[in-house]
Amino acid sequence: MAVPLRVLQVEADESQASAVLAELRRGDYELTCERVDTEAAFQKALEQGGWHIILSEYRLPDFSGLDALALVQRTGGGVPLIFVSGQMDEDAAVASLRGGAADYVRKSNLARLRPTIERALREAEERRAQEQLRQETAARTRKQAVLAEFGPWALANMPLDQLLTGTAERVAEALGVEFCEVLELMPGNEEFLLRAGAGWHPGCAGSVRLATTQESQAGATWQGNAPVIVSDWSKEPHRHLSALLREHHVRSGLTVPIRLRNRIFGVLGVHTAHLRAFTAADAHFLQAIANVLATAIERTLAEDALRESDERFRLLVEEVKGYAIVTLDPEARVQTWNHGAEHLFGHTAEEIVGQHIARLYPPGDVELGKPELDLRLAEEMGQFEDEDWRWQKGGTQFWANVVTTALRRADGTLRGYGVVTRDMTERKEAHEALRLNEEKFRSLVNHIPDAVWTVNAAGEALFISGNAERIYGFSAEEMKAPGAALGRNRVHPEDAARLQTAWAALFERQQRFEVECRYQRKDGRTSWLLLRASAIYEKDGQLVADGITSDISERKRAEEALRESETQIRAQARLLDLAHDAIVVRNLQHEVLYWNRGAARLYGWTTEEARGRRVTELVLKDTKAFEAAQSVLLEKGEWSGEHRQFTRDGREVIVSGRWTLVRDEQGRPTSVLVLNTDITEKKRLENQFLRAQRMESIGTLAGGVAHDLNNILSPIMMSAPLLRMDELPPEDFDRLLDTIETNAQRGSDIVKQLLAFGRGIEGERVVVQLRHIIKEMVKIARETFPKSINVTAEVAENLWPIMGDPTQAHQILLNLCINARDAMPAGGSLKVIAENVQLDEHYAAQDPEAKQGPYVSIRVTDTGTGIPREIMDKIFDPFFTTKEVGKGTGLGLATVMGIVKSHGGLLHVYSEVGKGSAFNVLLPASPNAVAAGEQTAHSALPQGEGETILVVDDEPGILGATSKLLERHNYTVLSAADGAEALTLFTRHRNDIRLILTDVMMPVMDG
Incomplete structure (x- = not known):
């Protein structure tokens, strides 16, 4: 069977490298080979790892075999290096062997290569085994030392967090890893909390939470209740690498459960960012640490629970101020004294411990032997409870509930007493208050005009107040008699069924009722009664009805009278409708x-x-x-x-x-x-009258207007022929045009002002700034009155606005100014003065029509003939006049007076014959109101974009000039001389016309 052999060749000559590979292929190897010829490539190959043997040339163009050997010694991980060279002499070979090379083989003798490699591999394996044995021995010794030290340390008394953190630090050091974790299983078993650790980023311990699923290493440890080793996370795709481990680049890990006696506390784990094959010995060591840690955790938790229990008991005994808890020795001397006792009795522990319990009893009870009696009863009964008076330090007594318990040893002998005292003064006072309230209730029930009662389901009266006789005509005793049934048998037949239905619903469905019925009293008279009742359960479970019966006979009579009154009111309402x-x-x-x-x-x-x-x-x-x-x-x-x-x-x-x-x-x-x-029609007639009077006033201006218009038209007429001259200098031409434009504007202003006075439109009362109206009036007076009259005005800068009709304000000023003009036929001075005044309560008291508050004062003064005293009272009478026939109707001042009064104002006149007159108008002001702003100056005609405008006027001159002006501003103009022609043009060009500019008064058809 072929033996796997991974060979790293350091050779620049490819043919030489091939010869070496050919020799190796003669052996029984499953050969993997990589050739490098530079230092960088060699270093990269070493970092990849996994090589069994390195075969290196002694000299390379940019690299040497000795350099390669040095790199192997530093980072090669014990991989043997054999020099395969034809350039080494004996000295170089000896030096390389001393430097750590496994051997050397000449290229001329490659037959030695395979045996040399096999010997080098055996020696390397022996060295690795020895080193592993040495490391395992050292690790075992270190672990045993850590375990020996860990037990006493962990079982010492310390807080739980200190215990867990110290454990993590010791385990990480003992196993030579970067990270250690102590995970606590949270309630619900759905997540772990990183309770403590070593090596993790700051802030992780105490905050990071991990899943308990089977796919996670910690979850598998908990669910399997056994150690879990992960040697290489990249080779275990079925497992879930948590964000904590991923963030710290963990590659290997070992985790074990921390088992308490009745549950698993959590998981103890170690992790490293390097590849590491954790061994069974590592797992046994870590589990041993976890077992000791579990014992220490149980002990710490038990001590914490004991401390909490002690604290709760201390709080119960020492801090509960509502209870005085005292222990006595067999001689009834105080042994312990809690804060509640100090608060209740007023004695400190230093003052009372060692004293007899009798100090807590009133002196009278001590003389009677009450303390000894209570203790004897407690001995006999085991526990004795009583309510009685107790004595406080300052000599004040309070009502107390006292439980005295005899405390005995296991053999039954008495070792003392336990006494628990509670202040019941408030409860006793409440009981007393309840008793008094019950007495007051009985007194109240017996004194209210209604009958209060309680009946059971059978209709028997369990209670009825003393007013029953006044309501029913029968005494309370008679109403309680068997069969009386609260007088149900004396209810009017027409009302009996309705009342019976209400009683049934009350007891069957606890539905409260309110029923009116007629009742026959004992003396035979009939009364109207109102019964109101609701159902309640008594302490014994019996369902009863509590109710009140009121005599409403008087109310019924009042309702009848009210109905009659309403009938009369409806009749009166019909009259109002007429x-x-x-x-x-x-x-x-x-x-x-x-x-x-x-x-x-x-x-x-x-x-x-x-x-x-x-x-x-x-x-x-x-x-x-x-x-x-x-x-x-x-x-x-x-x-x-x-x-x-x-x-x-x-x-x-x-x-x-x-x-x-x-x-x-x-x-x-x-x-x-x-x-x-x-009064709509009446107001219309009044407005017609005011309009007529205005026209009369305007008529009196006609002479002045005609004179002014003549002066305005003369320069225009004289300038027209001069403009037709052929040889007129340009500067004269412009000057004549300016003259024409200025005089035309003056004429236009006069006409506008006359139209404003004569338009006859009375609108709603609005905020009016009189300063503008006075300015217009003064201007027209200067232009139309004789030049012998000097017209001036003094108007306050901050003149308050008024709430009024602007047209009628014009009319007041116009009439007063015309009267002043007519009073000065030889000339003189006319002045208009306007200012703010505040009428106080003294002024208002002198004038019945005056009201205190802000006013605007307008005084029109003249230096004319004055008004004789004998006619002063008549000047405001309608049709009264001192002028010649045809010069006036006598309505001017009457109109002024009417307008001023309709505005809630005042009008006063002061006059002296030969010196002149002064008319003072006072109009209520609105200081906080905002008047509409002055009209803005006329803006230039905007340039058009070819829009069509229909111009209608029967004056050819106006029609031509207007059309020419619009055309020069890029408008398309359609012109018509009357309404009929305009209508024809509009019908023809309906879709094109954007604006109609028309005169009002025209022949055939007006605007």
Whole structure:
């Protein structure tokens, strides 16, 4: 049979190497050969390992045989090296043998090669066997020494973690490995904890957990209850290499179980990053260590358990303050005294140990011999329990539960007493309180107007309070008599079946009941009774019913009266439905409780639709004014004013509302009564009147406007012919254009201001900044009033805004300024002054219409003729005027007064004949409100992208200029001279037109 032979050749000449191989093949070898010719290749081959023999040339081009020999001595692992060379002399051969070579063979005598190899292999095997024997002997000696030292060390008293860590360190050193582990099997048997170890990365011990499956080495050790050796992990694919072992590059390992008497504690294991064939001796040594360790673990765990038990007992005896635990000798002297005794009695152990137990009894009991009696009873009975008074250090007594036990030796002789005392003062007080409560309950039951009772399933009254006679007409004794059945036989026939059903459900299903019934009293009168009952089980297990019977006759009469009242209320409600006004009742959450037909007619919501819904959802779009009115209502109890609201179909209505806060008997607000009158048509007529008055005021400006427009148009008319001149210099041309543009802009401003005053649109009250309106008014006055009148204004920079109608604010200023102008026919000074004022309570007390708070003051003063005293009281009367016929209607100041009052403001006038007049308007301010910003300056016409715009105007000049301007800005323009033509163009170009720019007033069809 061929012998396996792995040969490493160090030879540069391939033909020489082939000759050597040919000689080896003559032998009976299963030959494996590798040839190298450099130091690097030789070193790499040595690292691969597994060679039986190395055959080396003595000299190579870049490497020598002696270099190869030196490498073998350092890393070859005892592989014999034979020089096969034709270049060695005798001296070199001797030197190589002394250096550790196995032999040398000349290439000229290769017949010696095979015998030389066989001798070298035998000698190497003998050396390996001797070395192994030496190592095994040393290891056995070392293990025996470790075992001899380990037993006494492990069985010494030390904490468990110290024991396990010390064991791991000693085992790793004894077996010459890098890693040792002590794994503890966790509850549930699903994982190990690396409880201690040696060589692992810091933090692994105490945190790493490993699986207990059969595929893992530790799991197989635990499940098989036997050692497990893994010589090379790479050759055991069926086993699972844990992350811990993989992280530390472990290649071999040995594990054994740690067996306690009734369970396996865990696994003790060693591992190495080198290939190592652990032996049976290694396993026996490691198991011996594990067995000693198991004994030490059991002892440590037992000591820990004993310490815990001792600690628990100490805590029980020493720390439980609720119990005084005392031991006595046979003479009744105190031997031990726990913290509970110290806490309960107040004596320290130093004060009481050695003293007689009688010190804990009240002096009176000591005189009567109570301590000795208690001890004698304990001796006779073995244990005696009693409740009595005990004595504390300060002389205070407490009620105690005391258990005294006679303590005897094994032979029955008395060795002392154990006394356990517990403070029962609170329980005794609770019992006393319970007794007093029971007395109070009986007293209370007998004094409440209702009858309280307890009956059993047979209907017999087990208890009934003293008020039974007032409720039933029979005494309590009569109601308890056999067959009385709590008066069930005297219930009205129409109610008897209902009551009987309730009693049955109570005792069959423990279903509590509450039943009203009519009852015939002893004197024959009929009363209405309310019976309420629930079932409970007594201590003896008997099911009984506890209940109360109330006389509700008076309530029934009140309910009947209420029904009659409700009938009257419904009749009154029908009358309210005939009212034209909207009458609504809502709760404080604004939900509708009542909604009459007048409300349904006004708002379009039926009573059924409105009831339960919030009025803010039904009739309002903006709730700010509503919330402000609600605040006034809650503060003053009532509110009246005007509101802008909306009907179901979105139509706007203006109502005059009167709200009243309804309160209950305790004065708490419960609801709101609302009466709303539709004043939409009235407001429309008022607005027409105000518009007419504005037009009258604007008419008085006509002369000034005509004069101004003439001054504006004259430069334009004069500039047009000059522009047609052929030889006009460019600078003159530009100057004439500037003149035309400036005057046209002035004319446009005057027209815009006149339109603003005359547009006649009264909107909702909004936040208004009067500074802007005053600025506009002063500007138009300067442009339209005679130049002999000097118009100035002083307006505070931080002027507060107001909540009002901007159009009506214009009208106030316009009327007052026109009156001032008319009072100065010869010229003079007109000044408008606006500032913030705060009206205090003293001012408000002097003027009934004034309310304290923030206001904006606007004073219009003139230096005119003044107002005579005799007509001062008439100037605000409608149609009163001092002007000539045709110069005024006398509505200007009346209009101002009406607008100011509608805004909640004040109007005062001061005048002196010959010196002038001053009108002071005070309007409520809203300092925290934010007014809309001023209009931004006109921006340039944006450049178009060919969009189509339809321009409609009956003025050819405007139509042409507008079209030309739009075309220059890259728009496509369609132009029409009236509405009919525009409609035709729109129909034809419907899909192209993006914007329509149209005049309003035109012939044929307007805008």
